[in-house]
Amino acid sequence: MHDICTTTFFKDIKLEEPTQLRFKIWTFSFFKNITDIISTVEFNHSGELLATGDKGGRIVIFQQEPESGNQPQCRAEYNVYSTFQSHEPEFDYLKSLEIEEKINKIRWLPQKNAAHFLLSTNDKTIKLWKISERDKRPEGYNLKEENGRYKDPYSITALRVPVFRPTDLMVEASPRRVFSNAHTYHINSISVNSDCETYLSADDLRINLWHLEITDHSFNIVDIKPANMEDLTEVITASEFHPNQCNTFVYSSSKGAVRLCDMRAAALCDQHTKIFEEPEDPNYRSFFSEIISSISDVKFSHTGRYMMTRDYLSVKIWDLNMETRPVETYQVHEYLRSKLCSLYENDCIFDKFECCWSGNDSVVMTGSYNNFFRMLDRGSGQDVTLEASRENIQPQSVLRPCNVSTGGKRKKDEIGVDSLDFNKKILHTAWHPLDNIIAVATINNLYIFNDQLN
Amino acid sequence: MFAKGTKRKFSDPGEEPALGAELGPVVRPLSSTYSLQRQSLLDMSLIKLQLCHMLVEPNLCRSVLIANTVRQIQEEMTQDGTWQIMTQALAAAQCPADRLVATEVLCRPSEALAAAQKEEEEEEVVVAAAMEEDVDSEANPLSSSSFLPAPFGAEPGWEDEEDDSEDEDSEECPSDAEDVPDSRRGDQVFGTFEIKHPAPPPDPALEELFSDVDPSYYDLDTVLTGMQSTPKMGPYDLLDSLSPHAAPALSTGTSCRSDLNELDHIMEIIS
Numbered sequence: 001m002h003d004i005c006t007t008t009f010f011k012d013i014k015l016e017e018p019t020q021l022r023f024k025i026w027t028f029s030f031f032k033n034i035t036d037i038i039s040t041v042e043f044n045h046s047g048e049l050l051a052t053g054d055k056g057g058r059i060v061i062f063q064q065e066p067e068s069g070n071q072p073q074c075r076a077e078y079n080v081y082s083t084f085q086s087h088e089p090e091f092d093y094l095k096s097l098e099i100e101e102k103i104n105k106i107r108w109l110p111q112k113n114a115a116h117f118l119l120s121t122n123d124k125t126i127k128l129w130k131i132s133e134r135d136k137r138p139e140g141y142n143l144k145e146e147n148g149r150y151k152d153p154y155s156i157t158a159l160r161v162p163v164f165r166p167t168d169l170m171v172e173a174s175p176r177r178v179f180s181n182a183h184t185y186h187i188n189s190i191s192v193n194s195d196c197e198t199y200l201s202a203d204d205l206r207i208n209l210w211h212l213e214i215t216d217h218s219f220n221i222v223d224i225k226p227a228n229m230e231d232l233t234e235v236i237t238a239s240e241f242h243p244n245q246c247n248t249f250v251y252s253s254s255k256g257a258v259r260l261c262d263m264r265a266a267a268l269c270d271q272h273t274k275i276f277e278e279p280e281d282p283n284y285r286s287f288f289s290e291i292i293s294s295i296s297d298v299k300f301s302h303t304g305r306y307m308m309t310r311d312y313l314s315v316k317i318w319d320l321n322m323e324t325r326p327v328e329t330y331q332v333h334e335y336l337r338s339k340l341c342s343l344y345e346n347d348c349i350f351d352k353f354e355c356c357w358s359g360n361d362s363v364v365m366t367g368s369y370n371n372f373f374r375m376l377d378r379g380s381g382q383d384v385t386l387e388a389s390r391e392n393i394q395p396q397s398v399l400r401p402c403n404v405s406t407g408g409k410r411k412k413d414e415i416g417v418d419s420l421d422f423n424k425k426i427l428h429t430a431w432h433p434l435d436n437i438i439a440v441a442t443i444n445n446l447y448i449f450n451d452q453l454n
Numbered sequence: 455m456f457a458k459g460t461k462r463k464f465s466d467p468g469e470e471p472a473l474g475a476e477l478g479p480v481v482r483p484l485s486s487t488y489s490l491q492r493q494s495l496l497d498m499s500l501i502k503l504q505l506c507h508m509l510v511e512p513n514l515c516r517s518v519l520i521a522n523t524v525r526q527i528q529e530e531m532t533q534d535g536t537w538q539i540m541t542q543a544l545a546a547a548q549c550p551a552d553r554l555v556a557t558e559v560l561c562r563p564s565e566a567l568a569a570a571q572k573e574e575e576e577e578e579v580v581v582a583a584a585m586e587e588d589v590d591s592e593a594n595p596l597s598s599s600s601f602l603p604a605p606f607g608a609e610p611g612w613e614d615e616e617d618d619s620e621d622e623d624s625e626e627c628p629s630d631a632e633d634v635p636d637s638r639r640g641d642q643v644f645g646t647f648e649i650k651h652p653a654p655p656p657d658p659a660l661e662e663l664f665s666d667v668d669p670s671y672y673d674l675d676t677v678l679t680g681m682q683s684t685p686k687m688g689p690y691d692l693l694d695s696l697s698p699h700a701a702p703a704l705s706t707g708t709s710c711r712s713d714l715n716e717l718d719h720i721m722e723i724i725s
Contacts, residue, residue, distance in 0.1 A: 350515075
């Protein structure tokens with residue numbers, strides 16, 4: 001069941017500074033997915049389709065409504081296009097453990113024909129799904145009745161040619177490939193290569209290269225499993241192919257390093273070509289330093305020149321030509337630095353936040369707690385914190401930027417750090433590739449916003 | 455938890471400017487607050503590592519990060535000399551049988567672990583009394599940390615000892631701090647907490663209880679990798695290996711003192 005509510009809010013933020021935030025006014029559509037926890041969100045390459053995966057192994061695809069001339073401001077109209085069960089829970093008899101059906105990642109393939117293809121993965125198995133429309137059906141079979149029952153062959157006296165007649169639109173999702181049994185550890189990433197023929201899948205210790213047509217074997221291209229598992233101190237946390245160079249990919253680690261590998265150099269890319277790592281700030285050294293340096297997401301910019309990493313407290317932009325330090329660093333929620341012990345106790349410190357680029361790479365976005373999400377404008381250096389919350393959104397009310405106060409004195413409309421709800425976390429966000437439309441997933445709800453054009 | 459959540463190295467403001475953020479074998483006085491915080495963090499981390507009796511495989515990244523934190527604390531405590539004090543207190547406190555019970559309660563093995571451990575190298579585990587320094591630790595560095603939970607399951611008497619050791623600690627520190635860290639101590643950071651198996655328990659019932667328990671349960675390795683050991687077969691050999699491994703899994707499960715609920719659940723699924 002989906003509860004659809006569309007409202008328009010206008011908020012004009014006039015700032016002291018000469019340059020204004022580009023994303024000043026937001027319209028939103030609100031979908032409620034009451035069935036399960038959303039675990040991944042991804043726009044396709046045109047932005048027309050938005051796929052969400054959930055903890056129950058289901059995928060729901062939304063389609064953008066064609067823009068209506070009357071309401072150019074409401075571009076964020078997305079309606080349900082298709083729903084299907086991608087993965088089922090499994091039981092590993094050997095280890096006596098359940099394999100969760102939760103969808104960890106969805107990646108769309110570039111569209112080649114009328115049908116849409118996407119890869120979806122849980123902890124162990126990747127599947128290629130074909131989503132196609134059917135708006136005609138054949139009628140007038142010779143051997144079958146309209147209801148599908150077979151006719152008595154002796155009753156057929158004439159021959160006719162079946163014809164296609166228009167019918168209600170049906171969207172079908174069918175699994176075309178199942179890529180299984182190649183990962184011992186939990187898959188955390190999949191990434192389609194720019195060659196559109198291969199893709200990689202990464203688990204905690206290994207990365208495999210697949211061909212989309214071949215399901216019974218894959219090539220292992222990275223293996224960081226130590227000979228002795230007791231020596232294990234670092235795991236792979238995310239991996240992605242370069243958007244333009246089909247030989248290049250990166251993978252991030254729990255120690256805060258990103259390694260760039262060139263597949264032309266060797267079959268097994270254990271030797272990285274480049275390593276991007278920032279030395280630790282000695283002023284902030286603590287027992288939690290390593291944990292908060294663990295990278296939860298890595299994303300190339302659309303141009304391929306830059307790369308963004310998300311660790312627990314910050315977002316860093318790296319120039320691929322410079323390995324020593326990031327070119328830009330943005331604090332997401334620095335006020336949490338003094339709360340690391342509590343966050344370690346309640347396991348929030350292990351939350352894996354994702355990040356995303358805007359279509360033109362000028363703005364980056366990531367989630368936080370209390371249903372806050374942050375947008376960071378690289379051009380102006382400004383940032384805004386917004387809240388995805390149903391309670392705060394009513395007709396005629398204003399969607400305003402939020403502020404978290406750290407000091408003793410709290411200003412009006414500010415929320416104190418201790419009042420933040422750490423159960424309300426936004427881990428998954430996505431940005432339309434061609435427009436300023438964003439999808440933000442709270443635990444159970446999907447919010448879609450678009451900015452206002454002047 | 456505490457008012458100040460940040461685990462700074464030096465909680466004594468008077469010391470901070472002098473020592474700055476220097477790490478390594480620097481002589482630094484330990485304030486009791488800092489020691490307490492650090493000990494609490496260590497306890498918390500070990501408890502987190504123990505919570506792996508789930509039906510779903512635990513998150514390897516989380517386990518590795520927690521294990522690294524534990525290792526970091528242990529290294530620092532070794533340098534401070536508090537590590538040895540704590541281990542000695544442990545040794546003095548309890549008899550081996552009690553510790554075995556405590557450990558068994560905490561490290562309750564599942565059939566899965568039993569099956570998985572069959573493949574791993576059997577690791578030699580030495581009695582906790584091997585905190586005596588003359589024991590060579592050929593052991594893997596991680597095996598010791600899993601024994602730290604033993605105090606958690608122990609009688610409240612442990613808590614008193616901890617306080618004692620803390621008091622001792624703060625008194626002794628000025629003198630300890632002067633000592634050059636024993637190089638053997640470094641080796642034994644992880645080697646001091648191993649328990650010898652089979653340690654002959656006085657109680658024949660206990661003996662029967664633990665007869666099927668695989669000693670390698672008690673390794674941190676188990677926590678991290680017990681679920682992961684099957685990869686040694688290779689991903690494509692699952693079918694081949696299914697038959698030889700399925701049998702021991704079930705037989706160990708039935709003979710071991712395992713969680714009956716777990717067994718029921720598995721039988722339900724298999725049938």
